[in-house]
Amino acid sequence: MPISGTPMNFAFAGAGPARGNGRSVAIIGAGPSGLAAAGFLSCLGYQVDVYDKLPKPGGLMVFGIPAERIPAERIAQGVATLANRYGVRFHPGTKVCDRRQTDDTGDELSTRCIDLDELVRGHDAVMLCTGSWKPRTLNIPGEDLRGVYTGLAFLFPIRAAQYDKSRMREIDVANKNVVVVGAGFSAIDVAHGALGQGAARVSLVYRRTRREAPCGSHEIEQFEAAGGHWLELVTPIRVLDGEGENLGRVAGIECIQCHLGEPDEDGRRSAVPDSCAKVVLPADIVVTAIGETAAPPFAERLGLESVRKNEIHWLQMTKLDGVFVAGDALTGPSKIGKAVYSGLRAAQSLSRWLTLRAMSRELEYREDAPISREDLR
Amino acid sequence: MSADEKILFIDYSRCIGCESCESACRFVHGQPRINMTRTVGGIMAPVYCRHCESASCVKGCTRGALMKAADGMVLLNPVLCAGCETKNCILACPFGGIFCTGLDDAVAKCDLCQHRRAMGMAPACVEICPCGAMHYVTRQESLALQTAEYEAAHRKVMEHVRPVLSPSPRKERG
Numbered sequence: 001m002p003i004s005g006t007p008m009n010f011a012f013a014g015a016g017p018a019r020g021n022g023r024s025v026a027i028i029g030a031g032p033s034g035l036a037a038a039g040f041l042s043c044l045g046y047q048v049d050v051y052d053k054l055p056k057p058g059g060l061m062v063f064g065i066p067a068e069r070i071p072a073e074r075i076a077q078g079v080a081t082l083a084n085r086y087g088v089r090f091h092p093g094t095k096v097c098d099r100r101q102t103d104d105t106g107d108e109l110s111t112r113c114i115d116l117d118e119l120v121r122g123h124d125a126v127m128l129c130t131g132s133w134k135p136r137t138l139n140i141p142g143e144d145l146r147g148v149y150t151g152l153a154f155l156f157p158i159r160a161a162q163y164d165k166s167r168m169r170e171i172d173v174a175n176k177n178v179v180v181v182g183a184g185f186s187a188i189d190v191a192h193g194a195l196g197q198g199a200a201r202v203s204l205v206y207r208r209t210r211r212e213a214p215c216g217s218h219e220i221e222q223f224e225a226a227g228g229h230w231l232e233l234v235t236p237i238r239v240l241d242g243e244g245e246n247l248g249r250v251a252g253i254e255c256i257q258c259h260l261g262e263p264d265e266d267g268r269r270s271a272v273p274d275s276c277a278k279v280v281l282p283a284d285i286v287v288t289a290i291g292e293t294a295a296p297p298f299a300e301r302l303g304l305e306s307v308r309k310n311e312i313h314w315l316q317m318t319k320l321d322g323v324f325v326a327g328d329a330l331t332g333p334s335k336i337g338k339a340v341y342s343g344l345r346a347a348q349s350l351s352r353w354l355t356l357r358a359m360s361r362e363l364e365y366r367e368d369a370p371i372s373r374e375d376l377r
Numbered sequence: 378m379s380a381d382e383k384i385l386f387i388d389y390s391r392c393i394g395c396e397s398c399e400s401a402c403r404f405v406h407g408q409p410r411i412n413m414t415r416t417v418g419g420i421m422a423p424v425y426c427r428h429c430e431s432a433s434c435v436k437g438c439t440r441g442a443l444m445k446a447a448d449g450m451v452l453l454n455p456v457l458c459a460g461c462e463t464k465n466c467i468l469a470c471p472f473g474g475i476f477c478t479g480l481d482d483a484v485a486k487c488d489l490c491q492h493r494r495a496m497g498m499a500p501a502c503v504e505i506c507p508c509g510a511m512h513y514v515t516r517q518e519s520l521a522l523q524t525a526e527y528e529a530a531h532r533k534v535m536e537h538v539r540p541v542l543s544p545s546p547r548k549e550r551g
Contacts, residue, residue, distance in 0.1 A: 001390050001391050001524060001526055001527070002388075002522060003509030004506065004509040004510065004511055004512045004513075005514070006499050006511075006512070007504075008504065008505070008506075008507065008509075009499075009504035009505070010505070012498070012499075012501050012504040012505055013404075013405075014498075015496045015497050015498050032397070032507070036505075061507055069393045069508065070393065070507045070508055071508070071509060074507065074509050075507060214419075215419060216415070216418050216419005216420060216421075217418045217419055218416070218418035218533070219419060221418075335394075335395050335396045336395035336396065337396025337397040337398070337399055337413075340397050340400045340401065340505060341400035344400070344404045
């Protein structure tokens, strides 16, 4: 399976760097949407500064998705092209802060903090592409026990430990009994990761059946072929505490049986719990890989809710003049491609806004068709 | 000889279904000419034009709106396209590589980013693919990329696109 001979090029919109246009843009977040926006804007001659809390650009493409799926060196090459050929300045390890909020995965690796107002003052425009890093939780008793991790908390250190050994350790699963809750791609990646690192037994627990699983039945077959155990129609209700010296450590997970009910709004049959049938799965490690939510900083101040509803005149511009938003930070968790598209469209919108404003012709702005649900299907 | 003609080749065994190709195509062309599909088993893969050496869509279009260009590309001439109700080209393509738009230009198909290549750039999808699954190569070079993993993944996708037969790009007879 050779990798394409055409290198990754985030600045694919143009044939090469343009003459500088004297304007500068700060992009917060170096994931797919931030890099796509940086590429587009640098094709137009903007001086682009990209800030990211992680030690390397790439976001979840590098720190969440395993290297078998996305080769990290391909992303690094694309980033190097932006830096060397287009003069994009990268500021890794820098979080643009809202000091009230520090519970996202990966915050521990940022060493510097920058204030949003500082960026707004220092640049002609700012784009927020912070993605979705806040893990969803099951909200069941015992989730705070030692040995219970979120999907990101499990996957992130596997890649991040390469950059900062002192602050990041891989979770040791060797010879342990691992239970993974969820059936999306991150659940599958966690399960394969645990198998690969020598776990004694890896079970995937899902409340619906493999037919409804977001990762698809093919992935589950491959997981089973690799030696994993698939348990369907069960939903966890309690994480069990250990006894004696293991007090405070996970000992197992209590689940109840479900059956399939009526289809819900996205067409999948819902899981209806049967309250009487309980099972207890013994576990040394429980990973809840049930997705992430976007927790962008300054959400209220920027009025992100109204941007989502498309109530602001300029496509993807926030309440703050000249601050734009794109990717998962705006739409919630989606796919890389959708983040790329959102980043490109926001960059285009940002450039039009700056251009028209410089000529005091904002009124001539032709309303862009918003990215429709159909486009994001 | 057509071995030197350049085509798009997607290694489905490397593809993770992230839709970056479709997004880049949509951004550059407005209407995407490469589209993600999901098989019943959950395999995500983009379907696209293979620029066949002997192209069924060219034969199927009664108005001559689809033509084989000198460099081997299969091109759509929208001026001649009547947007016929039967969409013969879509029916004829064994790879699902021509798409109904529902707009004035009734169908959309890949031209390997003709205008970009004229300016010295590669097709947009190839440049944005984070997995390195998309190759812009000659037909000859593509043969070496057809590994056993590729064949297995390609067959699964094709069984979904065309449930009865699982085709490979058509060669000139004789």
